[in-house]
Amino acid sequence: MLNIQRVLFPTDFSxxxxxxxxxxxxLADWHDAELHILNVTGRHRHxxxxxxxxxxxxLDTLTDWLRRPDESIDGMNWPDLEALPIEQTQIExxxxxxxxxxxxxxxxxxxxxxxxxxxxxxxxxxxxxxxEEVVRxxxxxxFTVRAxxxxxxxxxxxxxxxxIDFSDASESAVQHAKEIAQTYxxxxxxxxxxxxxxxxxxxxxxxxxxxxxxxxxxVEKQLGDVAREEIGYEHVMVEATVGHPPSEILHYVDENxxxxxxxxxxxxxxxxxxxxxxxxxRVLRQSPAPVFVVKPTRRSLLPSSxxxxxxx
Numbered sequence: 001m002l003n004i005q006r007v008l009f010p011t012d013f014s015x016x017x018x019x020x021x022x023x024x025x026x027l028a029d030w031h032d033a034e035l036h037i038l039n040v041t042g043r044h045r046h047x048x049x050x051x052x053x054x055x056x057x058x059l060d061t062l063t064d065w066l067r068r069p070d071e072s073i074d075g076m077n078w079p080d081l082e083a084l085p086i087e088q089t090q091i092e093x094x095x096x097x098x099x100x101x102x103x104x105x106x107x108x109x110x111x112x113x114x115x116x117x118x119x120x121x122x123x124x125x126x127x128x129x130x131x132e133e134v135v136r137x138x139x140x141x142x143f144t145v146r147a148x149x150x151x152x153x154x155x156x157x158x159x160x161x162x163x164i165d166f167s168d169a170s171e172s173a174v175q176h177a178k179e180i181a182q183t184y185x186x187x188x189x190x191x192x193x194x195x196x197x198x199x200x201x202x203x204x205x206x207x208x209x210x211x212x213x214x215x216x217x218x219v220e221k222q223l224g225d226v227a228r229e230e231i232g233y234e235h236v237m238v239e240a241t242v243g244h245p246p247s248e249i250l251h252y253v254d255e256n257x258x259x260x261x262x263x264x265x266x267x268x269x270x271x272x273x274x275x276x277x278x279x280x281x282r283v284l285r286q287s288p289a290p291v292f293v294v295k296p297t298r299r300s301l302l303p304s305s306x307x308x309x310x311x312x
Contacts, residue, residue, distance in 0.1 A: 001031065001179060001182065001183065001303065001310065002031065002176070002179045002180065002183065002301040002302065002303075003033055003301050003303060004027060004031040004033045004110045004111055004301055005031070005033050005034065005106060005108075005110055005300070006026075006034045006036060006107060006109050006110050007027055007028040007033050007034070007036065007109070007110065007111050007112075007113060008025050008030075008036045008100070008102045008103065008104055008107070008109040008112045009021060009024035009035060009036065009037050009112075009113050009114065010038045010039070010040070010058075010096075010112070010114050010134070011037060011038070011039055012051075012093075012096075013039070013050075013051060013054070014115065014145055015115075015145070016115030016145075016146070016147030017114065017115040018065045018106065018115070019115050019146070019147055020113050020115045020143070020144070020145040020266075021062070021065040021068055021144045021179070021232070022065070022067055022158060022236070023113050023145060023290065024142060024143075025079050025081065025084065025115065026068055026079060027111065027143075027183075028079075028084060029079035029080075029084055030288070032109070032265070034085045034086075034087060035085065035086045035087070035104075036084060036086075036088075036089065036107060036109065037056075037057060037087070037088045037089070037105055038088075038089050038090075038091070038100060039051060039088075039089075039090045039091070040091050040092075040093050040096040041090065041091075041092060042092050042093055042098065042170045043092075044094050044096050044174055046271045046300065050092075051090075052151075055088065055090045056088040056089060056090075059082065062081055062086075063081060064076070066079070066081065067199055069208050069291070073139060073197050077173060079300075083219050084214050087155070089103070089108065091103070091275070096130045096135035097123050097130045097131075097137070098130070098133075098202035098211075100112070100114075100130070100134050100138075101133075101137050101138050101139075103243050104138055104139065104140060105139055105226050106119065106272075109140055110140055110301060111140055111141055111142075111143060111301065112134060112138055112139075112140060112141075112143065112262070112297070113142075113143040113144045113145070113289045114131055114134065114142070114143075114144060114145075115131070115144070115145055115146070115147055116131050116144050116145065116146045116147060116284075122197075126166075128275060129183045132284075133145060134214050135284065136295055138295075138298075139295075139298045139299050140295070140298065140299040141292060141293055141294055141295060141299070141301060142292075142293045143174070143290060143291075143292050143293075144284060144290060144291050144293070145290045146287070146288065146290070156261055156291075156305075157184040157186050157259040157260050158184070158185075158186050158187065158260065159186060159187050159189065159253060159256065159257060159259050159260075160177050160180060160181055160184075160186050160187070160188050160189065160258070160259065160261075160262055161183075161188075161189045161191060161249070161252060161253060161258040161260070161261045161262070161289075162174055162177045162188060162189065162190050162261075162262050162263070163191050163192070163245070163249045163261070163263055163279070163283070164190055164192055164193065164223075165191070166192070166222070166226075166227070167264075167298060168195075169264035169265065169294075169296045170264050171230065172264060172296040172302075173263055173264040173294045173296075174190070174226065174231065175186070175260040175264055175302050176294045176300075176302065177303060178230070178231050178256070178293075179301070179302065179303070180262065180292065182233075184227045186235075186259070186260075187235040187237065188227075188231060188237070188253075189236075189237045189238075189239065189256065190226060190227055190233065190236065190237070190238045190239070190260065191238075191239050191240075191241070191248075191249065191252055192219050192223055192239075192240045192241075192242055192243055193240075193244070193245040193248040193249065194212075194215055194219060194240060194241070194242045194243075194246070195243070195245065195258070196212070196242055196243075212242050213301045214240065215240075215242075216240045216241070217240075219240035220238055220239065220240045223238035223239070223240060224238050226238075239252075245279045246278065246279050246282035246283060246286075249261070249279070249283055249287075250282075250283065250287060252284055253287055253289050254286060254288065256287055258289050259289055259290070260289055260290050260291075260292060261283060261287050261289055261290070261292065262291075262292045262294060263279075263280050263283055263291060263292070263293060263294065263295060264293075264295075264296055265280055265294065265295050267294070280293065
């Protein structure tokens with residue numbers, strides 16, 4: 001089980017934020033963790049008076065946000081909000097992302113769960129400057145849910161995709177996915193995208209001669225080794241494909257009913273960067289499924305024994 005003692009749910013009362021709330025509640029409830037609800041507002045906002053008047057958020061409102069269905073779903077245990085330790089904080093500031101990250105650091109938050117864009121509600125390729133900055137700068141993993149996420153209850157995660165490139169970063173993502181899968185009783189898919197080489201015509205090399213099938217077969221064997229040695233989990237699918245990594249990952253999500261993507265913030269280069277990396281960033285912006293971003297160089301949620309093994 002992941003080591004989660006405190007979950008932070010930042011909200012601006014938007015539909016995007018509300019989409020993420022059930023996941024925040026479920027994870028807090030499952031791990032017997034505190035749920036911290038944070039609202040960053042200010043007089044610069046058109047809804048300032050409204051947000052001040054409606055905070056702290058009433059239990060009835062939170063219950064509505066939980067989106068509990070009228071009919072029960074097999075295997076689903078719905079949290080009791082009255083029994084969940086909830087702490088609500090409102091901060092006045094024009095720098096929402098900075099205050100969210102600062103709150104996380106000051107309160108030793110283990111996981112941030114938030115929507116991908118806010119009250120502006122604009123349907124755009126970018127997932128919102130606040131969420132993007134939090135994902136980039138938070139010292140803990142961040143779980144993002146798009147505002148236009150499927151209406152299926154957010155807790156119903158049955159299939160988890162882990163894109164891996166055989167780097168230390170992606171190995172950490174695999175370990176986190178294993179623990180998440182055990183939490184939800186989910187299956188895991190391991191995907192590696194082989195990028196075909198591109199040679200300028202001046203090289204006189206035909207890139208079409210790239211041994212695609214041979215490489216794919218070899219990679220799938222290695223993925224099988226990872227599944228057996230690192231996960232030891234019987235419900236694991238492995239696949240290698242050829243193409244542009246972000247496009248192939250997003251295509252896989254669409255075609256295979258993936259409920260959650262677990263991805264690391266950087267790949268084989270291992271560089272500590274302000275940016276997330278082009279692959280992770282595009283998946284975050286466009287994935288229709290929630291995305292769990294693992295930061296191998298920062299706080300880990302892995303059980304202590306697993307985290308120590310990864311560090312060796």
